[in-house]
Amino acid sequence: MKIQRFFRQRTLLLGDLFLIIVCVLAAFVLRLNFGSRLADFRYQILTNIGIALVVKPIIYSWLGLYRRLWAYASVQEIKLIAVAVTMASVVMFFFISVIQALQLFPEFPRAAVFIDWLLSLIAVGGLRFSLRILAESQPFGGGQSGRLRRALIVGAGDAGALVARELQKSAAQPSLAAPLTPVGFADDDPAKQRGEIYGVPVIGALKDLPRLVADYRIQEVIFAIPSAPGAVLRSVTEVCQQRGIPLRTMPSIHELIGGKVSVSRLREVEITDLLRRQPAQIDDELVGVSLGNKRILVTGAGGSIGRELCRQIARWGPATLVLLGHGENSLFETLIELQENYASLPIHTVIADVRDADRLRQIFRDHRPQVVFHAAAHKHVPLMESNIEEAVTNNVIGTLNVVETALAYDADRLVLISTDKAVRPSSVMGATKRLAEMIVLDAARRSGKAYVVVRFGNVLGSRGSILPLFKRQIAQGGPVTITHPEMRRYFMTIPEAVHLVLQAFAMGKGGETFVLKMGDQIRILDLAEDLIRLSGLTPYKDIDIVFTGIRPGEKLSEELWDEGVIYEETAHPDIVSLPEEELLSQEALHATLDELSRLAQQGETEAILQLFDELIPGAAVRSQPPPDMTSLV
Numbered sequence: 001m002k003i004q005r006f007f008r009q010r011t012l013l014l015g016d017l018f019l020i021i022v023c024v025l026a027a028f029v030l031r032l033n034f035g036s037r038l039a040d041f042r043y044q045i046l047t048n049i050g051i052a053l054v055v056k057p058i059i060y061s062w063l064g065l066y067r068r069l070w071a072y073a074s075v076q077e078i079k080l081i082a083v084a085v086t087m088a089s090v091v092m093f094f095f096i097s098v099i100q101a102l103q104l105f106p107e108f109p110r111a112a113v114f115i116d117w118l119l120s121l122i123a124v125g126g127l128r129f130s131l132r133i134l135a136e137s138q139p140f141g142g143g144q145s146g147r148l149r150r151a152l153i154v155g156a157g158d159a160g161a162l163v164a165r166e167l168q169k170s171a172a173q174p175s176l177a178a179p180l181t182p183v184g185f186a187d188d189d190p191a192k193q194r195g196e197i198y199g200v201p202v203i204g205a206l207k208d209l210p211r212l213v214a215d216y217r218i219q220e221v222i223f224a225i226p227s228a229p230g231a232v233l234r235s236v237t238e239v240c241q242q243r244g245i246p247l248r249t250m251p252s253i254h255e256l257i258g259g260k261v262s263v264s265r266l267r268e269v270e271i272t273d274l275l276r277r278q279p280a281q282i283d284d285e286l287v288g289v290s291l292g293n294k295r296i297l298v299t300g301a302g303g304s305i306g307r308e309l310c311r312q313i314a315r316w317g318p319a320t321l322v323l324l325g326h327g328e329n330s331l332f333e334t335l336i337e338l339q340e341n342y343a344s345l346p347i348h349t350v351i352a353d354v355r356d357a358d359r360l361r362q363i364f365r366d367h368r369p370q371v372v373f374h375a376a377a378h379k380h381v382p383l384m385e386s387n388i389e390e391a392v393t394n395n396v397i398g399t400l401n402v403v404e405t406a407l408a409y410d411a412d413r414l415v416l417i418s419t420d421k422a423v424r425p426s427s428v429m430g431a432t433k434r435l436a437e438m439i440v441l442d443a444a445r446r447s448g449k450a451y452v453v454v455r456f457g458n459v460l461g462s463r464g465s466i467l468p469l470f471k472r473q474i475a476q477g478g479p480v481t482i483t484h485p486e487m488r489r490y491f492m493t494i495p496e497a498v499h500l501v502l503q504a505f506a507m508g509k510g511g512e513t514f515v516l517k518m519g520d521q522i523r524i525l526d527l528a529e530d531l532i533r534l535s536g537l538t539p540y541k542d543i544d545i546v547f548t549g550i551r552p553g554e555k556l557s558e559e560l561w562d563e564g565v566i567y568e569e570t571a572h573p574d575i576v577s578l579p580e581e582e583l584l585s586q587e588a589l590h591a592t593l594d595e596l597s598r599l600a601q602q603g604e605t606e607a608i609l610q611l612f613d614e615l616i617p618g619a620a621v622r623s624q625p626p627p628d629m630t631s632l633v
Contacts, residue, residue: 300376302330424618457490
């Protein structure tokens with residue numbers, strides 16, 4: 001590889017040296033109009049050539065014109081060439097001005113330098129972009145054209161263009177088994193119809209997809225619109241399923257934050273893709289100021305939400321990022337991923353339990369976090385019904401420990417990740433999260449610090465969610481179990497939720513309960529049927545769906561705020577703020593928490609449930625029967 005690079009650089013250098021001489025001669029010829037005076041300027045011409053042969057290669061090399069892979073040249077390289085040629089001409093003009101000042105020559109046509117600059121732009125750019133033209137003129141696929149599979153790209157934007165280019169390049173690699181070749185784009189933009197990108201035509205709109213697949217003998221469809229909502233991808237998926245054609249997609253725009261678009265990122269369509277929403281805008285400046293160069297600690301960093309928080313926080317350049325978690329394996333996986341993508345970011349991993357107040361004080365004393373994201377919690381609803389004491393000590397007492405330690409060590413900001421199940425809770429998990437909210441809001445009221453709560457519904461793909469259960473049931477041949485055909489829940493993908501959490505965090509002044517707008521609630525039955533189809537099977541034919549019956553006290557649908565509450569719009573269209581609720585006094589709240597801690601230590605579960613119902617508005621936790629571990633929605 002080094003030898004190839006050496007020969008490439010040497011070839012470019014020799015080409016530049018030849019063109020430097022040609023451009024200087026041509027500049028004088030054009031300036032002097034081919035007249036007999038040209039011979040009178042032979043010394044000036046030779047001097048100019050000598051200066052150019054020294055100055056220009058040095059500046060070209062310094063600015064990287066010999067390091068670039070010009071087969072992949074783009075607009076950025078055009079800008080670089082213009083800068084390099086202009087800088088070289090300025091330096092040459094300086095030397096020539098010095099020579100004139102010393103009166104070494106009686107006359108020196110300065111206009112020749114300007115003409116030389118124009119000719120050099122054409123020559124240097126032409127030499128390098130000829131390499132790209134040569135590379136692109138190579139026949140893609142070589143002798144394997146018979147093995148190429150015909151692909152249609154949905155989306156003729158930047159992402160679609162990159163996919164087309166990558167497919168063309170990969171088709172030229174004989175080592176790839178049956179590579180794809182792009183035969184056309186489908187895009188709804190009228191301005192793009194009948195256009196071409198890298199020689200690939202735009203052949204129709206998305207509504208024409210069934211006809212395009214048939215007319216062009218398409219063997220695979222690639223969805224390349226990262227910003228498209230799930231409804232658009234769903235329509236494309238249905239067409240491909242009806243035709244029996246494989247469909248692959250690019251990750252959503254949230255997943256691509258800070259990433260690189262390439263053909264290697266293509267993957268099979270997942271259920272989370274069908275639930276994509278229109279991407280929300282984020283105030284980069286506000287979030288950047290709030291996270292950039294700050295010492296940040298994330299509890300529960302090994303969990304689904306905690307890990308995504310770490311991913312998205314890392315791209316804002318914090319001073320340090322402390323990963324706190326109880327599970328060493330999941331925390332290690334988070335660490336490895338962050339180190340691979342953010343090698344220069346100072347990361348500290350801490351194995352600790354939020355219930356251990358002494359350990360938390362040691363961690364805060366060592367790392368002095370300025371911002372705390374508290375995502376550590378037990379969240380599995382049926383399991384917490386069977387482990388009430390653990391739910392209390394982890395979700396309530398653990399949150400109290402984190403908040404009080406953050407106050408003691410002067411952390412400026414804290415965010416609690418909460419859930420819609422905290423609204424009029426009918427479960428132990430929901431009740432403990434509502435108490436955790438009270439703890440954070442009380443701390444904000446007492447301290448005046450920017451401690452806030454962010455509440456949202458279910459996130460698809462998180463550990464303990466229904467997707468892994470459904471997938472396991474489908475893999476085993478069914479049946480898929482659902483409590484009730486009209487059971488509905490709010491759903492959001494993990495990257496979308498965290499994207500909005502960071503925006504809410506940056507807007508927080510202290511004491512707010514932010515709620516993420518999660519769109520319409522989705523029937524669990526529709527979710528199960530979509531997942532079965534994405535697995536290449538037919539609902540009720542290949543995989544049966546069984547309804548186990550709604551449990552007493554269970555909600556058919558969730559709520560994001562208490563009944564009668566009027567929320568306030570914020571500066572972000574997908575985030576609302578709830579009005580301040582009447583909180584217990586600090587003394588009453590801490591007396592209740594002490595009582596809960598005592599009851600948990602003594603295993604007084606009935607008393608705990610009674611305290612929940614008495615303390616939390618609208619709570620009906622005691623009405624819950626023993627948990628059903630087969631239907632987890």
